[in-house]
Every structure is written in structure tokens, then in C-alpha cells.
Amino acid sequence: MTSDMEPKLLHILTMGCQMNVYDSQQMGRILAPMNYMPTSRADKANLIILNTCCIREKAEHKVYSWLGRLAQVKHRRPDVIIGVGGCVAQQEGYRILKRAPHVDMVFGTFAIGRLAELVRQVTEQKKRVVDVDETGTVEPSYIMPAKYEAGSATAFVTIMSGCDNFCTYCVVPYVRGREVSRKPEGILEEVGCLVANGIREVTLLGQNVNSYGLKNGHGLDFPALLDAVNRIKGLKRLRFTTSHPKDLSDRLIVAFGRLEKLAPHIHLPVQSGSDRILRRMNRGYTKDYYLARIEKLRKARPDIAITSDIIVGFPGEEEVDFEKTIGLVSSVRFDNLFTFKYSDRPSTPACRFFNKVPEEIKRERLARLLELQKEITLDKHRTMVGTTQEVLVEGSSKKRGDQMTGRTPCGKVVNLSNGAACVGQVVSVKIAEALFHSLLGDPIVFRNAVMSSSRQAQCGVKRRNAVCCTKW
Ligand code: SAH
Ligand code: SF4
Ligand code: F3S
Numbered sequence: 001m002t003s004d005m006e007p008k009l010l011h012i013l014t015m016g017c018q019m020n021v022y023d024s025q026q027m028g029r030i031l032a033p034m035n036y037m038p039t040s041r042a043d044k045a046n047l048i049i050l051n052t053c054c055i056r057e058k059a060e061h062k063v064y065s066w067l068g069r070l071a072q073v074k075h076r077r078p079d080v081i082i083g084v085g086g087c088v089a090q091q092e093g094y095r096i097l098k099r100a101p102h103v104d105m106v107f108g109t110f111a112i113g114r115l116a117e118l119v120r121q122v123t124e125q126k127k128r129v130v131d132v133d134e135t136g137t138v139e140p141s142y143i144m145p146a147k148y149e150a151g152s153a154t155a156f157v158t159i160m161s162g163c164d165n166f167c168t169y170c171v172v173p174y175v176r177g178r179e180v181s182r183k184p185e186g187i188l189e190e191v192g193c194l195v196a197n198g199i200r201e202v203t204l205l206g207q208n209v210n211s212y213g214l215k216n217g218h219g220l221d222f223p224a225l226l227d228a229v230n231r232i233k234g235l236k237r238l239r240f241t242t243s244h245p246k247d248l249s250d251r252l253i254v255a256f257g258r259l260e261k262l263a264p265h266i267h268l269p270v271q272s273g274s275d276r277i278l279r280r281m282n283r284g285y286t287k288d289y290y291l292a293r294i295e296k297l298r299k300a301r302p303d304i305a306i307t308s309d310i311i312v313g314f315p316g317e318e319e320v321d322f323e324k325t326i327g328l329v330s331s332v333r334f335d336n337l338f339t340f341k342y343s344d345r346p347s348t349p350a351c352r353f354f355n356k357v358p359e360e361i362k363r364e365r366l367a368r369l370l371e372l373q374k375e376i377t378l379d380k381h382r383t384m385v386g387t388t389q390e391v392l393v394e395g396s397s398k399k400r401g402d403q404m405t406g407r408t409p410c411g412k413v414v415n416l417s418n419g420a421a422c423v424g425q426v427v428s429v430k431i432a433e434a435l436f437h438s439l440l441g442d443p444i445v446f447r448n449a450v451m452s453s454s455r456q457a458q459c460g461v462k463r464r465n466a467v468c469c470t471k472w
Contacts, residue, residue, distance in 0.1 A: 010036035011045035015062060016053025018205050018241065019176075020086055022156040023112055024051045027085070029142035030115050042073065047081045047119065052088035054171055056343035063088045067100045074102035081122050083107065085115075087175040091346075093132040105129050109161075109176050110136035138180045143190045145197045153394050153406075153424040154201040155194045159187050159225065163207035164215075165244065167271075168282045168353070169311065171345040172207055181206075181213050184220045184228060191232055200424045201237035201263075201392055204229070209240050210247035223251040230259045236426065237392060237409065241267045246284035248293050256301040264301050265335075265411040268293070269309035273328030274321035277314050280353070287328060294332055305335040305410035312369060313342045313362030315353035322365050329372055335380055335410065337373045341366055374436055381412070381434035389414060389441065391429045393421040405438075413438040 010031055014024040027049060028038055039045050050066055053059040063084075070082050083105035084096050090108030097103055104122045107115060111131040121127050138161045145155075160181040163173045191202050204225075206212060212222040220228065222240075229238055238261045243252070245268055256262060268290075272278050275286045297304055310325060329337065341362040344351045391406040391414045398405075404416045406427070414429055417440055421427045429441035 006035060008034075008036050008046040009039040009041075009044055010047045010049070011039050011042045012049045012051060013042070013066065014051045015059060016051070016055065016087065018156050018203065019158060019161075019207075020051050020053060022158045022205055023086065023109070024049075025145075025156070026112055026140050026142065027051070027115055029140075029144060030112070031119065032142075034116055034119065042070075045080065047083065048073070049083040049085055052084060052086035054088045054091055054175065054345070056340065056345075058343065060088055064099075067096075067103065071100070071102045081105065081119070083119075083122075085109075085112070087171070090132055090175040091171070094130050097128055097130060103128070106132070108132035108134075110134050113137060113141045134177055138182050139186050140190070143186070143193050145194060145199075151395075151423060152199060153392060154203070155199045156203050156205050157187060157190050157194070158182070158205045159209065160206035160212050164211075165208060165284075166282060166349075168280065168350040169314065169342060169345065169348055171348055174347050176207070179208070179211065179215060181216050181218060183218050184213070184225055187225065188228055188232065191229055191235065195232055195234040198424055200235070200426075201239065202229070202235060204238070204240040206240075207242060208244040208247060210243055210249060210252060221251075223249070223255050226252075226255050226259060226262060230261045235261060237261055237263050239263045239265065239411070243268050244284075245270065245290050245293055250296070253293075253296050253300050256297065256304060263409045263411065264303050265305040265307070265409070266297060267307045267309075268297075269338075270328065270332075271309060271311050272314065272317070272321065273325035274317070275324075277317055277321050280316060281311075281314060281350075287324065291328070291332070303410070305412070306332065307336040307338070307411075308332075308334050309338045309340070310369065311340050311342050312365040313357035315342070315350055315357065316355040317342075317357055326369065326372060329369065329376070333376050333380070334373065335412075336377055337369070339366055339369050339373070378434060378436055381436070381439055384412070384431045384439060385434050387431055388444065389429050389431060389439075391416070391427050391441065391443075393423055393425050393427055395423050408439075414441045415439070417442050 012024045012027060014020050036047060042048055052063045074080055074082060081104045082102055084103055085107045089106045096106045105118055107118055113136050114131055118129050118131055121129050162177040162179040164179040166173050209222055212225060213220050243266055270290055271281055271283055273287050389408040391408055393404050393406040397403040397415045404421050406414055408414060415438055421443060428444040430444060431439050431441045433440040
């Protein structure tokens, strides 16, 4: 039997959206007092958690393919505990235990606060447990950052859970429940604590942040919450996602011109450019209303970057509807687009709609849309070549470990061609090359300093002749 005090290793595999990333961090924080330390190695872990997503069929398939791989891990090391959390867990519950006999624990999206107790039941009582109860508080159990976040410059903070919008294609309201906002005090305390631990940029998360505070009346609505977070000393940048177009208020738009830490980027999913399809999706706005919001945003903050989500091949989508989407994308010229083929989700109304679009037409529409967006994104990136951008350094580039990487205020990824910059510092970077997914830039070197070994040690840089490109 293992005790709470023995050091143990925890591996969390996170799928899906930023909400799941936040929830995984929360799991790490909850299990840290039980002596679970994070590891990136599933083969060494005592506890493996799959934090799952079911937004599209493909995401759900990925979960079952991971579960297949974990069966082999359990076979080799029967002592390892395997837990399945997140949206698939909420949707499937006991069915996961039946389908995957090597799983010890299934816990839904409402059960994260009860995770420590569930792990104890598995380790001490040798039970297989399921918790898909839809009760639980939206307030996190632990605010103190765990080791997961050490060395990071950016963090997510969930400000509300659930969704009441019931877009006809979407599973989220069924797996995350009704919309509930956190109390502003807890959010401000959490952001303050993250900043005190070195976090420089915070992204506030909710399925529809515009309706924050409107239902439970904690005294602050979303623009007022942004004001309060903007006042936190030491925070450099503030972002939020996602904003539903139907609820994007004038007060929120004005905040982009008013709050100095609010980054000039909004993710505003449009889903379709056809009013007929938008109605069938139950989105609650028209194409013209959406375009008018974009115009107002650009007036309030001319440099604002706008990104969006689009679903192609929604049931009943005809060529003429799709062309309206193409027309909208050409006129708005988004900075980036996330495009998806419509996928039937159990329990959603659209799943029962007639006139499903054949797979090859969805594929062809997706390709046309991607091609158009690629041109627009590249065009926009090319206009940035030669400009100087303030880049918040987030860490080493995933593709090239010797390059540091960060983001501009608009959220564009910039890889630094040379020079050592510390995570969490804002570096002035001259953009040299435009690619589709990122930009390449030369950091402007201040004080022309080859870093001393003590400065290198302080910044966690280990490179011969590293030059410092950080304004001190
Ligand atoms: N709350 C956010 C979106 C959350 S889901 C909003 O309202 O914008 C992220 C994206 O997944 C959605 O914007 C949508 O484009 C896509 N999506 C959701 N359900 C889908 C489905 N059944 N098939 C294909 N894409 C889907
Ligand atoms: Fe899903 Fe619509 Fe809610 Fe977004 S707003 S989570 S798309 S139901
Ligand atoms: Fe997926 Fe659940 Fe997020 S279904 S997109 S992880 S809310």
C-alpha cells in the first residue's frame, strides 16, 4: 500500500481545449499535496490520467486509441493507476470501465475537486471508481501553482464553467453542464498568485466569457472583471477566450482601446457565413451583425488581430451557403482560422438533422477554405517583415530546441533567430521572415552583452557566447 507521503509520479495527457489544459493544471495542484510529482514519462508514472475531449468524433477516437496503448502499460506494470477524466469521461461514465478493464478511475468534468479522494479510494481500498456526478463547485480546490507551471510565462485561468447556448452541433453543454461564473475574488487571487510566481500573461477562459457574471450576479460583469485584472501589478498581458458574437457588448469592444494590458487579439468564432446555416446552428446572429461587430472592433483598436472558427459541411449546407462563408472570409480577412468538418455528436440536435453532407464534399470545402486562409495569413505575416515587435518569450521552440519562441501582442508566434532571452521577458524583435504558422525574427540586442556565466545561470541559459536581448 502506498501512503500519501511516498513520492510518486503523475503523468497527465491532455486532449482538447484550453479548459482541459487548465483542468489538468488543477489536477496537478490537487495531487501535489499527496506527493505526486509531474513527469513527462508515462512509462515511469505511478498515476496516469487521460484528460479527454469529445468535441468531434476524431477526438473521441483518439481517447480510445490511447486507452489501447495504456492497456499494455498496465499489463507490464499492474500497480500503475489509470484514470480517465474530462469530457469523454463525463459522457461515457461506467461504459469506459466496461470497455477498458485496465482503467481504475473515471471522473467527469464536475469531479475534479473530488480527485484526491477518488485516488485514495483506488490506492487504499483497491476499488475501481466512477464519479460523473453533476454536482461540484466551479471554484478550484487549489490556487497555489504546482510544479507543472514552474518556469512558464503564461497561464490559463478559468473564470466560468459550462455553456447555456446549445448550438445545435455542440456537445459542450451536455458534458460541461450549465453556465456558472466563478466569484471575482477567487479569480483575482488566482491571477495575483500566478503573477507572484513568475507568470506574465494570463488568458481568462470560458465558453462564452461575454456572459460572465450575468447569471449569478457576483457584482462584476466581464468588462468590469477585465478592469480589475488589468490593475494587477506585475501582470504584463491579458487575454481571453472565447467570445460569442451574439453577446459581444459595446463595453467589451471599448475595453480594447482602454485597457493597456489587454492584448489586441480576439477569437470570435463565426462558424458560417450563411444566415440560413447560422439559424440552423442556433447561433443567434446574422452575417451582417457579425460584420458590424468586426467593424466596431477595428475602429476601437485598429491593430486588433481577429481569429475565428468555421464548421464546413453542417447538415443541409449547400454550395451557395459555403460560398457565403468564402465571401465572409475574403471580406473579413481573419488573421487565422480554425476550420473543422462537421462531425455528428450524440445527444446534439444536429445529429438528427437530415441532409448530411457527404464526406468528400466536406473534405473539398475544407481544402478550399484552408487554401484561401493560407493566402490571407501569409499576406498578413509578410506585411510584418521589417517591423519591430514586442515578443513575450515563452520557452524553447518545439521544432528547434536551440531557438527561443514567444508571441507578439496580437498572438503571432515568433521564433528568435539568435540571442538568448529569458522566459517571461519581453524582447524587441525585428521580423525577418514570414511563414504560415509563425514568424522568424532577430532580437534587438541591448547593451550588446555577451552574457556572463552568472547572468546565464540566472536566466537558465547554457550557451557559449550567448548574447542578451532583454531590456533590463
Ligand atoms: N464556445 C466556443 C467554442 C467551443 S468548441 C464558441 O462558441 O465559439 C470549439 C470549436 O469546435 C467550435 O467553435 C466549432 O467550430 C467546433 N465544433 C464544435 N462542435 C463541432 C462539431 N460537432 N463538429 C465540428 N466542429 C465542431
Ligand atoms: Fe458549444 Fe455553442 Fe456553447 Fe460554444 S457557445 S461551447 S459552440 S454550445
Ligand atoms: Fe473538448 Fe470538452 Fe473542451 S469536449 S473542446 S475538452 S470542453
